[in-house]
Amino acid sequence: MSLLAKNMEIIRKQSSLMANAIISKSAMPGEIEYDGEHDALQLCIDGRRLFLHSIYNREREFKEMFRDVPDRVTRLIIFGLDDGSILHYIEKHYPRLEHLLIVEPHGTVLERFLAENDFSASFTPFKKVTFLINYTLEDAEKKIEELLITSDAIEYYNSVVSLFAYQVAYGEYYRGLVRQALKALRFYHVNKTTQDSFRVLWLINFWRNLRQAEIDVSEMRGVFEGRPAIIVSAGPSLGKNIGLLERLKEKALIIAVGSSISILESHGITPHFRVAIDGVKENELIFKNVATEKCPLIYSGYAYHPMIENYQGPKIHMSLTGHLLPNYLFEKAEWQCLTVRSGFSVANVAMDMLQQLKCSTIILLGQDLCYTEGRMHAHGAWDGEFDDKYVNEEVETVNQFGEKVYTDRLFLGMKLVFEKILEMHKRDATAATVINATEGGLKIEGMLHKSLAEVEAEYLTTTYEFEREIAERIAVEKRNLPLKKNQLKSAVDNMYEQLEELIELNEKNCRDISKTLQLVVANGGNKQIIKGMDKISKTFALMNGQAFYQQVIHPEFADTFKLRLFASGIDAKNWRDTAEKDLKVFIGNTLELGKYLDLLKNLTQEYRGEKTLNITIE
Structure with a gap:
């Protein structure tokens, strides 16, 4: 049996998809050919012939490729395997490497490598190796996002290196890989910093809030399932549609999050539910001058505990991923809790919650994710007077209408989480239709974008008795409290x-x-x-x-x-x-x-x- 056949047999046992990808035609333009004179592979594309590696000085080439990769790197994405010499360089110079991710758009390259090298021996020095063979840019980005951005990921220091030939021929592909590495870094940095800073605060809030725990949001599923819901956020555009919400209360569940709670109150609108998850004292001001007895509150165990204790309406607990102690205790107590994905914002959390509760349609309102006329909130927000303190116009971009707007990295992080949640739920045939009815905010990929009037005409055609159903469900669940x-x-x-x-x-x-x-x-x-x-x-x-x-x-x-x-x-x-x-x-x-x-x-x-x-x- 030839070395190639032996290697392919090993690969096929581990992954038939990878084995098939190796022998399949590349999804990228160009052909790989062998140059016998120089003992090197060439990429033939658009009338050009590009050597995959230097035919003069490989060591100097590697030093240039890895110039900006520090020795502390723990996850490395390499764009192009070539003849495999790069593996020896990585093994020698990056002893802390935990995960090697090889993106090779031409299976022919890997096939030639397998004909000359023992597959198992070549990759044994590395703790974890992932292969993406013959992937399109879109598929590679999705796969890498799944690998790099996970709520339970340990710390990774990510870097991307590429064969110079692939950078020249497939520049957009290379930039896409870099984008994914930066996304992962942004996720880790925010989550890790938040966790370290708030560990003690969350612990105090949890134990004080545990006294309030009565109903879990999963026990309210009957109210949500098959019904449309509107997540109301506090972006500047909310003022354009706030007048429609009172009429829509019979057609969709109104979920107020964050600063929109005080905005709706100032307009005399009581939502069906309010949602609070933040653990700092400042958020107690959200409920200043708000009639809390009129509406149930959905809260996380880490929310600021005096805010929860002082709330007069029904209180509904919600478990979040990453809330290790609450989730451990509720599991041991055999409470059937719904675990909602944590996010950058309370609106991120609310959207995943509504997806898991099987709402038919989820509508976002006031989710600008950018600054409008220098404001971050609509008029009436409890913290509107502090906009000057929080506005950070660090990134210039365009909104869904193509108009120039300013945003910041936190808003971009929220946008990214929305898109990630959408991607996760797309695999579920029963997932809700998600519509961004924010007029003027950033476009969120994967969502439909319509005006609220259009949404009402197309999706909100049935009326419900939501208040009665909510009160009855809460009464039933309280009987099980002892x-x-x-x-x-x-x-x-x-x-x-x-x-x-x-x-x-x-x-x-x-x-x-x-x-x-x-x-x-x-x-x-x-x-x-x-x-x-x-x-x-x-x-x-x-x-x-x-x-x-x-x-x-x-x-x-x-x-x-x-x-x-x-x-x-x-x-x-x-x-x-x-x-x-x-x-x-x-x-x-x-x-x-x-x-x-x-x-x-x-x-x-x-x-x-x-x-x-x-x-x-x-």
């Missing part, structure tokens, strides 16, 4: 037992790390230090064997707490310097974790009525 509260109590008690064990293990680790660090600094013997490292590793293993630590605590600190095992590399050069540096990091990690666990214990005791804490959020 059983649900008992189930929740059992889940909290079980978590508390695991928490006490974790605190003991973490305190032990703190002592062992300190002792081992002292040995390293004092130039102690290798055996003693290895023994100390082994004790630390075993304690981490005990912690990791606990369900609560695995599912809540470790993911919460995943980017901060990373234990490195030294025993296998103990003879490496400068291992003592590395051990000292990392042990100092570990001691800081352990102390930080200890503070977090102590706070968690105190808040749990307060929830159980065992103590009162004097903690306020400013």
Whole structure:
């Protein structure tokens, strides 16, 4: 059996799609030919012949290709495999690489590589390898977005490199790959920064809000399923259509989010639901001068707890992805919760919620995602007087009418999340039709764009008794409350037992790390230090064997707490310097974790009525 046949057999067993792609005609223009004189592949396109690699100095070529790629890169997208020499360069210069993503628009290139190289041996040095073979730009962008932008992704430092021939011939393709890498970076940066900054705040809000937990939004499905809904946001264009909303209350569920809550109130319009998810004190002002008793509030567990406590109307809980502790407890309590995708904005969250509740049509209103006449909100918003503080006209673009407008990276992030949610739900045959009825905002790809009057005439033709249905559903679900509260109590008690064990293990680790660090600094013997490292590793293993630590605590600190095992590399050069540096990091990690666990214990005791804490959020 030839080497090519052997390799293809291995690939076919792992992925028949990849095997077929290798032997299929390329989706991109041009042909790959072999130049025997120079022992190199050429791309023949538009009457030109472009060598895939330099025929003079490969090392210099690689240095130029990777000039802007730092050695800390953890995910690398390479556009073009050529003869595979690039793999040896990557292996040598990027030891931290976690994921290698190879985009090769010509299966012929990979086929020739497989005829001369052992497939398994070539890619064994890399922890994870993904191949995109013969993909069009559109398909490659979608696939890379799925791989790079996920709500539970760990930190990756992304870079893109390309064969110079492919950059010349397929410039737009290359730029598309770069765009996807930048999207992933934007997602990670915002999510990670938010998580680190608000970890303690969210914990306090959750335990205080847990007292309010009665009804989950999933239990309201009967009100939403098969019905149209309008998400009302506070963009400047809202004023164009706000007069229609009172009439439309019989034809669509009105969902007010963020600052639109105070705008609707100032116009005498009470929506069917209000939605609040933000955890900072400033958001309490959304409900200033708002009659909260008239309308149910859908809230996340991390929302600012005094705002939830003071709300007079019915309160409906909503679980969000990334809310590890709430989701863990509700699962253990066997509450049938709907888990909604987190997003840049409350409108992002509301759209995914309505998709999962099976609304027939979702209509966006006031979702400008840009500044109009220097304003970010319609008149009547609680924070309208602070527009000068928040407006950040850093990006010039055009709106859906082709007019020049200004936006910022946060708005662009919101737009991106809308598009991502749309793409995810497109696979569901029962997904709602989503229409952007915002007049003048940015175009959101994947949505229909119509005026609200057009939407009413085409989609809002049936009337409903929404207020009666909502009140009846809430009354029914409150009858089940005693059983649900008992189930929740059992889940909290079980978590508390695991928490006490974790605190003991973490305190032990703190002592062992300190002792081992002292040995390293004092130039102690290798055996003693290895023994100390082994004790630390075993304690981490005990912690990791606990369900609560695995599912809540470790993911919460995943980017901060990373234990490195030294025993296998103990003879490496400068291992003592590395051990000292990392042990100092570990001691800081352990102390930080200890503070977090102590706070968690105190808040749990307060929830159980065992103590009162004097903690306020400013």
